[in-house]
Amino acid sequence: MTAFDRLARPVQKWIRGQGWRELRDIQVRAADAILGRDADVIIAAATAGGKTEAAFLPLLSDVFDRPSDVGGFDLLYIGPLKALITDQAARLTMICDEAELPVTPWHGDIAQSSKARAIKAPRGVLLITPESLEALFVRRGAEIPRLFAATRAVVLDEMHTMLDSERGVQTRSLLTRLDLARGRRLRRIGLSATLGDLNLARAYLQPDNPNSVHLIEADGGESELRLQLKGYTTGAEGDSSAQAQVAQELFTRLRGSDNLVFAGARGQVEFYADALRHLCERQALPQEFYPHHASLSREHRSFVEIRLKNGQLPTTAVCTSTLELGIDIGDIACVAQIGAPFTVSALRQRLGRSGRRAGVPAILRQYAIEAKIEGTSDLSDRLRLRLVRAIAMIELLLENWCEPPRTSALHLSTLVHQILSIIAERGGATAARLFRVLCREGPFRVVDPQTFGAVLRALGNPDTGLIEQAADELLLLGPAGERIVEHYSFYAVFPTPEEYRLLAGGREIGTLPVDNVLAPGMLLIFSGRRWRIVEVDDRDKVISLAPAPGGTVPIFGGDPGDIHDVVIARMFTVLTGDTVPVYLDTAAVQLLEEGRREYKRLGFYRTKIVDQALGAWIVATQTGTAVTTTLALALQSQGFKVQAYDGFLELSHDEADLRSVLQKLADGEMDKIIPRDAILSFEKFHPHLTRDLLIQDALSSRLKADMLTRLCHDLLTK
DNA sequence: GACCTGCTGCGGTTTG
Numbered sequence: 001m002t003a004f005d006r007l008a009r010p011v012q013k014w015i016r017g018q019g020w021r022e023l024r025d026i027q028v029r030a031a032d033a034i035l036g037r038d039a040d041v042i043i044a045a046a047t048a049g050g051k052t053e054a055a056f057l058p059l060l061s062d063v064f065d066r067p068s069d070v071g072g073f074d075l076l077y078i079g080p081l082k083a084l085i086t087d088q089a090a091r092l093t094m095i096c097d098e099a100e101l102p103v104t105p106w107h108g109d110i111a112q113s114s115k116a117r118a119i120k121a122p123r124g125v126l127l128i129t130p131e132s133l134e135a136l137f138v139r140r141g142a143e144i145p146r147l148f149a150a151t152r153a154v155v156l157d158e159m160h161t162m163l164d165s166e167r168g169v170q171t172r173s174l175l176t177r178l179d180l181a182r183g184r185r186l187r188r189i190g191l192s193a194t195l196g197d198l199n200l201a202r203a204y205l206q207p208d209n210p211n212s213v214h215l216i217e218a219d220g221g222e223s224e225l226r227l228q229l230k231g232y233t234t235g236a237e238g239d240s241s242a243q244a245q246v247a248q249e250l251f252t253r254l255r256g257s258d259n260l261v262f263a264g265a266r267g268q269v270e271f272y273a274d275a276l277r278h279l280c281e282r283q284a285l286p287q288e289f290y291p292h293h294a295s296l297s298r299e300h301r302s303f304v305e306i307r308l309k310n311g312q313l314p315t316t317a318v319c320t321s322t323l324e325l326g327i328d329i330g331d332i333a334c335v336a337q338i339g340a341p342f343t344v345s346a347l348r349q350r351l352g353r354s355g356r357r358a359g360v361p362a363i364l365r366q367y368a369i370e371a372k373i374e375g376t377s378d379l380s381d382r383l384r385l386r387l388v389r390a391i392a393m394i395e396l397l398l399e400n401w402c403e404p405p406r407t408s409a410l411h412l413s414t415l416v417h418q419i420l421s422i423i424a425e426r427g428g429a430t431a432a433r434l435f436r437v438l439c440r441e442g443p444f445r446v447v448d449p450q451t452f453g454a455v456l457r458a459l460g461n462p463d464t465g466l467i468e469q470a471a472d473e474l475l476l477l478g479p480a481g482e483r484i485v486e487h488y489s490f491y492a493v494f495p496t497p498e499e500y501r502l503l504a505g506g507r508e509i510g511t512l513p514v515d516n517v518l519a520p521g522m523l524l525i526f527s528g529r530r531w532r533i534v535e536v537d538d539r540d541k542v543i544s545l546a547p548a549p550g551g552t553v554p555i556f557g558g559d560p561g562d563i564h565d566v567v568i569a570r571m572f573t574v575l576t577g578d579t580v581p582v583y584l585d586t587a588a589v590q591l592l593e594e595g596r597r598e599y600k601r602l603g604f605y606r607t608k609i610v611d612q613a614l615g616a617w618i619v620a621t622q623t624g625t626a627v628t629t630t631l632a633l634a635l636q637s638q639g640f641k642v643q644a645y646d647g648f649l650e651l652s653h654d655e656a657d658l659r660s661v662l663q664k665l666a667d668g669e670m671d672k673i674i675p676r677d678a679i680l681s682f683e684k685f686h687p688h689l690t691r692d693l694l695i696q697d698a699l700s701s702r703l704k705a706d707m708l709t710r711l712c713h714d715l716l717t718k
Numbered sequence: 719g720a721c722c723t724g725c726t727g728c729g730g731t732t733t734g
Contacts (some may be wrong), residue, residue, distance in 0.1 A: 081722095081724095082724080112727085131724045145721090161723085167723070167724090265719090380719095398720095486727095489725065492724045494724080496724085561719075644719095715720065
């Protein structure tokens with residue numbers, strides 16, 4: 001029997017209605033893996049590869065052919081974006097309509113009436129965000145068994161975004177809690193674009209038995225890649241002529257087709273969008289370059305997305321990672337990347353947006369901007385580290401490498417969140433039960449009983465007041481805990497900064513972080529246009545704008561990203577090598593040679609520690625952000641002044657000698673490596689933990705203390 | 719030296 005024959009009648013009818021000649025390869029393989037078996041499945045294929053159908057055609061067939069006799073949702077889908085859920089729900093409704101099976105999208109923008117209907121008579125497919133599922137546990141904990149008693153499988157969309165994140169840990173915890181509430185494990189089906197390490201993805205679904213997860217990967221189909229890296233040099237400091245040249249190049253190359261330009265930061269997006277608009281206006285050409293980032297209004301972003309998807313008018317979105325994943329935006333001619341990104345996986349994901357049709361090459365235009373060398377130029381400029389990183393990332397991309405998730409992280413902030421959530425779900429819980437659910441069966445397996453006890457004590461501290469113990473050992477929410485859990489902002493595990501709302505002509509055009517110092521009369525570039533600030537309302541955090549002829553780009557802030565050890569190691573291979581990649585233009589070749597010359601001149605080809613002057617050194621750690629930052633903190637706590645770069649530290653000290661301090665570190669003679677004033681609170685629930693716990697959390701995720709002695713030993717001997 | 723994601727229940731008012 002063919003895969004098609006095994007599908008239910010309504011599903012076959014829908015497939016014929018689509019005019020499909022045959023099922024795609026992954027759809028056939030998914031049908032085989034899903035129908036009549038019960039193993040977990042991962043379906044990995046590029047965007048628009050028919051993954052959703054591959055999972056749902058067999059899953060729905062099972063629901064149609066063997067309807068359940070108890071109430072409850074038949075299938076659960078968890079997606080990371082509201083827009084994705086709305087999109088997928090519309091697609092599934094077409095398949096389910098015929099058989100009158102309800103499809104319920106559920107997120108913050110869905111009307112309460114439709115949610116109430118679904119709760120009253122749960123059936124069919126529920127598509128939900130992690131946050132809304134969290135809210136169901138907190139607000140309707142007692143009803144969870146009824147709602148999901150009959151559920152046959154959960155589909156996890158865009159699974160690669162979940163592997164290493166707080167949100168991914170939250171989702172895994174919710175699934176464990178769902179299993180326990182039902183008294184039966186729910187089958188997991190993961191959908192993903194290209195995954196770096198498939199075994200880690202399997203372990204995400206089944207930590208105890210990763211090999212039992214059935215893997216379906218779309219074979220080959222990798223289209224040809226056309227690649228170019230162009231180098232640019234700025235003039236004196238504060239000069240933006242190189243950026244203007246890149247804008248001119250983008251204008252010439254991209255006009256007339258659909259493209260994505262990843263500019264790296266929201267401020268940069270605004271700069272290039274403004275420059276490109278200006279170039280169009282000067283030549284009296286219609287506008288086709290639009291900014292796209294998270295601070296712009298939903299309305300503006302939808303406008304750009306729809307323009308891209310329609311394919312009627314040529315459209316280039318200058319964007320941040322907002323357009324890395326999510327809804328289908330149609331065929332893209334080329335992906336441009338200004339400056340190197342922080343991860344190879346982001347680069348790969350971005351490139352996946354181009355050249356998706358068979359026979360059409362994917363095109364990557366990479367731009368590297370370096371500063372003119374002056375007396376005051378820093379190490380990063382002199383070694384041309386931006387260009388070098390861009391090359392290292394492209395090389396690793398071509399080798400199909402990408403960053404693995406860090407599985408040792410404790411995720412203590414999310415652990416606090418889940419402790420509060422379980423207590424709210426059940427109206428109370430014992431410490432033993434919390435530990436069993438979260439740390440033995442759930443995702444917090446690297447948290448040992450001692451650490452878990454310390455977390456509970458921190459939350460139970462009368463000054464914190466998040467939880468308290470009743471006479472029968474039951475843990476309950478304290479007054480502060482109740483306040484936090486009752487507020488709707490509780491459901492997300494990630495923090496949200498405070499922002500101004502920007503109004504123009506009475507309409508909201510976006511938001512700005514409050515750390516911008518803004519006053520009436522100041523000029524602003526925002527949403528690809530120029531404005532004058534009319535009024536700042538500090539109480540309600542509202543700023544009114546009027547059109548203006550000039551402006552400057554605002555500050556959006558942000559934290560520096562972590563660069564992996566493998567990327568830094570490759571940067572050193574590039575710096576010490578003498579081959580010139582074929583995809584570099586003349587200016588980039590010139591810049592690479594300048595960087596390599598400077599590396600030799602500093603003397604790094606024979607040592608890793610270079611003496612600059614009395615009490616000043618440059619150290620080539622040759623390690624990623626986590627290890628390099630660990631050494632930087634350890635030296636800071638010994639009174640060193642430290643400046644960190646990709647794989648390098650610039651150090652100075654009035655009295656101490658670097659080599660003898662490194663020797664002490666290499667011998668493991670120092671236990672205090674975190675300075676007293678180090679900032680350790682980054683995640684949403686970190687403020688409720690003790691400093692010792694924050695240090696433990698940082699050491700498990702952002703730092704690497706276990707590598708420190710070896711690094712110091714290496715620095716002294718090589 | 720960065721980016722992104724998400725959100726309930728209730729009381730009041732308006733409209734058909």
